[in-house]
């Protein structure tokens with residue numbers, strides 16, 4: 001028996017989830033196919049921060065994305081009855097006086113002013129070595145992405161909206177009415193497979209690069225740190241002496257699964273400024289869907305007009321996914337043009 005719905009979503013990471021929420025807000029019916037073959041949203045540090053802390057520059061559309069994303073996660077907290085958003089400052093550890101000067105220069109720039117505090121902070125944590133103070137980034141925090149995805153899967157499952165299986169691209173048929181896939185007939189398909197896009201025959205022409213990242217969760221008794229610390233690595237407090245330390249950026253290795261090399265890299269950087277002993281709880285990895293021009297991949301297939309893509313969230317999916325999902329749904333249902341910087345039409349010659 002055929003099931004008539006509006007949309008088939010492929011992928012339930014931050015992108016697919018944000019799109020599902022936008023469909024629900026519009027009263028559109030859908031089904032999500034997702035198989036957990038990609039792990040980026042499950043392992044992410046979950047930080048939102050509109051400042052690039054290496055160079056003290058603004059992330060693309062960072063402030064606007066944050067303005068849209070924070071109420072989006074707040075609504076999800078209400079709907080799922082869960083704590084998801086931990087609004088904590090990031091303390092950026094300076095490695096030198098020169099870095100402090102760069103910070104002050106950056107904090108003068110209009111887009112960065114609201115986020116970079118002019119007051120440098122002395123370290124009071126005996127477990128950290130911080131000779132040149134911290135700069136405080138305001139308006140930042142962490143979304144518990146694994147908690148969110150897991151709860152959302154359950155929510156969709158209860159509604160009968162989640163198919164826990166791989167999407168088989170060869171079974172997708174298209175005609176003037178829309179698309180059909182197994183028992184479903186739909187108006188459109190939105191592909192949100194993260195790095196899994198590489199095996200999507202319709203959109204694998206897009207320049208998705210992929211950057212593998214690894215994080216370690218550890219117990220550090222006595223650290224008692226309540227802020228997010230950024231030095232050579234991030235230390236993100238999870239509560240009860242547990243912290244997440246990450247992340248690596250590896251461009252060549254796209255395999256799933258953690259590596260000894262990344263573990264050594266993270267621990268070596270951590271031990272440069274964290275002096276306490278620790279115990280490793282877990283070590284996980286995922287591939288970030290990064291793009292050569294560092295912009296999302298959003299839009300319509302050039303030939304198959306019922307097929308759409310929502311990808312390229314890069315290393316900032318928490319901030320980017322809600323805005324990108326909103327842009328795609330506004331394009332499809334309201335005819336509002338996509339920002340050319342995120343529109344996949346930029347890759348048509």
Ligand SMILES: Cc1cc2nc3c(=O)[nH]c(=O)nc-3n(C[C@H](O)[C@H](O)[C@H](O)COP(=O)(O)OP(=O)(O)OC[C@H]3O[C@@H](n4cnc5c(N)ncnc54)[C@H](O)[C@@H]3O)c2cc1C
Pocket residue numbers: 010011012013014015016033034035036037038039040041042043044045046047048165166167168192193194195196197212213214215246247248285286287288289310311312313314315316317318319
């Ligand atoms: C170590 C690490 C740390 C990170 N830290 C942060 C951070 O602090 N802040 C931040 O904002 N971002 C962070 N990111 C980036 C963030 O994780 C990504 O931007 C975001 O998760 C991408 O979401 P996505 O939905 O596009 O892809 P994914 O999360 O990869 O989800 C894709 C989904 O599609 C499914 N799928 C793929 N192919 C198929 C198929 N054929 N059939 C069915 N299902 C399929 C997968 O199973 C998966 O569920 C981090 C990433 C990593 C790896």
